[in-house]
Amino acid sequence: MPHIRSRTRWTAAALTIAGTATLVPAGAALATVGTPAAAGQYTYTAKLTIGDEANSSRACSGVLIDASYVLTTTSCFAAAPGASVGKPAKTTAKIGAVTLDVVSIVHHADRDVTLAKLSKPVTAVTPIKLAAAQPAVNAPVTAAGFGRTKTVWVQGKIHTAAFGVAATDATTLTLTGKGTDAICQGDAGGPLVNSKGELAGISSRSWQGGCLGTPVTETRTGAIAARADGLQSWVEKEIFAQTQGWKTGAVIQTGVGAYQAMRLADGSWTAFTDIESRASDIGTIKNGAVTAAGVGSDTHVLAVGGIGENAGHLYHAVRSLEGTWSKFVDINKAVGTLTDITDVSAVSIGNDLHVMAVAGGKVFHTVRKADGTWASFGDVSAVAGPIGTVTAIATASVAGQLQVAAVSGGKAFHTIRNTTGNWSVWGNVTEAAGPTGPINYIAMAGVGDDAHIVISTDSGAHQHHAMRKANGTWDPFADLTGVLGSITTRSVSATHVNGELQVAVVTTANQPLHTVRHADRTWAPTTPVPLTGIKGNTGNITITGTL
Numbered sequence: 001m002p003h004i005r006s007r008t009r010w011t012a013a014a015l016t017i018a019g020t021a022t023l024v025p026a027g028a029a030l031a032t033v034g035t036p037a038a039a040g041q042y043t044y045t046a047k048l049t050i051g052d053e054a055n056s057s058r059a060c061s062g063v064l065i066d067a068s069y070v071l072t073t074t075s076c077f078a079a080a081p082g083a084s085v086g087k088p089a090k091t092t093a094k095i096g097a098v099t100l101d102v103v104s105i106v107h108h109a110d111r112d113v114t115l116a117k118l119s120k121p122v123t124a125v126t127p128i129k130l131a132a133a134q135p136a137v138n139a140p141v142t143a144a145g146f147g148r149t150k151t152v153w154v155q156g157k158i159h160t161a162a163f164g165v166a167a168t169d170a171t172t173l174t175l176t177g178k179g180t181d182a183i184c185q186g187d188a189g190g191p192l193v194n195s196k197g198e199l200a201g202i203s204s205r206s207w208q209g210g211c212l213g214t215p216v217t218e219t220r221t222g223a224i225a226a227r228a229d230g231l232q233s234w235v236e237k238e239i240f241a242q243t244q245g246w247k248t249g250a251v252i253q254t255g256v257g258a259y260q261a262m263r264l265a266d267g268s269w270t271a272f273t274d275i276e277s278r279a280s281d282i283g284t285i286k287n288g289a290v291t292a293a294g295v296g297s298d299t300h301v302l303a304v305g306g307i308g309e310n311a312g313h314l315y316h317a318v319r320s321l322e323g324t325w326s327k328f329v330d331i332n333k334a335v336g337t338l339t340d341i342t343d344v345s346a347v348s349i350g351n352d353l354h355v356m357a358v359a360g361g362k363v364f365h366t367v368r369k370a371d372g373t374w375a376s377f378g379d380v381s382a383v384a385g386p387i388g389t390v391t392a393i394a395t396a397s398v399a400g401q402l403q404v405a406a407v408s409g410g411k412a413f414h415t416i417r418n419t420t421g422n423w424s425v426w427g428n429v430t431e432a433a434g435p436t437g438p439i440n441y442i443a444m445a446g447v448g449d450d451a452h453i454v455i456s457t458d459s460g461a462h463q464h465h466a467m468r469k470a471n472g473t474w475d476p477f478a479d480l481t482g483v484l485g486s487i488t489t490r491s492v493s494a495t496h497v498n499g500e501l502q503v504a505v506v507t508t509a510n511q512p513l514h515t516v517r518h519a520d521r522t523w524a525p526t527t528p529v530p531l532t533g534i535k536g537n538t539g540n541i542t543i544t545g546t547l
Helices: 232-242 275-279 429-433
Strands: 045-052 056-066 069-072 091-095 098-107 114-118 140-145 159-168 172-177 191-193 199-206 223-227 247-254 258-263 290-295 298-305 313-319 341-349 352-359 362-368 390-398 401-408 411-417 439-447 450-457 462-468 474-479 489-497 500-507 512-517 538-546
Touching: 045 069, 056 140, 056 199, 056 232, 069 199, 069 232, 091 114, 114 232, 140 172, 140 199, 172 199, 247 290, 247 489, 247 500, 258 275, 258 298, 275 298, 275 313, 290 352, 298 341, 298 538, 341 390, 341 401, 352 390, 352 401, 362 390, 362 401, 390 450, 390 489, 401 439, 411 429, 411 439, 411 450, 429 462, 429 474, 439 500, 450 489, 450 500, 500 538, 512 538
Parallel strands: 290 341, 290 538, 390 439, 439 489, 489 538
Antiparallel strands: 045 056, 045 091, 056 069, 069 114, 091 098, 098 114, 140 159, 140 191, 159 172, 172 223, 191 199, 199 223, 247 258, 247 538, 290 298, 298 313, 341 352, 352 362, 390 401, 401 411, 439 450, 450 462, 462 474, 489 500, 500 512
């Protein structure tokens, strides 16, 4: 089977090889290979121009899988079928109404797939999610692309084609066209979409029967695609390898599970990943009892879950920089069993992970040392004094100390565990930072030598920010309506990222929002967190900074 050849393009000097093939829907009335996709469908499909268009270039298709990244086929970067693959002088990607330069490419080692980084994020198009499993034999799939049709040489609209999966192997899918549908030149690199709307593969090679420019004696319409399932870890690793500086890890809990994503330094977000699908199933995760903390370049996640006799146990897993996960581990034997955990919070101090848990209305503390060993839970009231029944907890790393804020009776209290392990007596934050309505949710983050507290009051109707400075004095609570808007929240979180305070909330309309407080005390515009990959209504959110 030949490669999908690039569409030819006239230049001033000669006719040269350039481009790739197209995908189109079944039952085409005007073209053997399909008709334009309906408005608003397959908008993540990209049109790539590879090489210097003023002289000679190749046209391929691709697919947006992250705000700043497109997947396509490696074959598109060869000047001719079978030629060596390299990076041309110029490559552009047109996605929707935006055309962007490709600034770097990475070829996969054993699949005909290339990851291309765009010059800036695409904000008006939702990326497609990579499929977690290969399609079954005979499963229907749809190919999309900007290639030729039966009658059109240069195609400016997305076309689709219907296929069935005839066979699979470790890296490819063998496809059979439905009716007269085919994949043509210009379609190589385009998405192959399964019935769930997920990316099942990347178009690679085709017989091109019925396509414009193909001999009439060629009637075969079968094709080969590179499998997309199993690429998630590779994609994440390459994205992080190309992203310098700090990143923000986010964990969102829904009624279905817990999902993790990263906000990169350029402000774009990766798709959310089902944590349990990567770190093992721990049963139903308790509502609100999930937290995350960055330790170096790793993201540590703790959740209360469990099945049967392990119900209510505290579990721990780690996501590496490359996107791989350790298995969830039940840490109850190491830290002691707490009954009825209602809230957890965690933060790193150096390479140690400090974890706070609220159980039975009391606050408990443990530490995971850099060597992976755990200390037993200790009752904080025994060292910091009682404050009544605690309903929420937050933590911050400030100048090497652990600072903790807790909510009891609708009020916030604050304590410090110093570097020698001694605790201060709880202090009433209201007396220091001013009165507010009854507090429902609380978040905390250390930026430099200051501790920032973000609260949600009056059943989530109001949000406020205050700061405890290095000298122990407090800036008063300030209303955040001018920053977040008039919203009602069900969750708040805060973290330190590269010298700035980042804040995330989830509204009662199930929309996560994110903003940044800069070092000059100004706030960035609040923006929605993309929910790509999430199932179920969003509930609690927790964010953390990682390197």
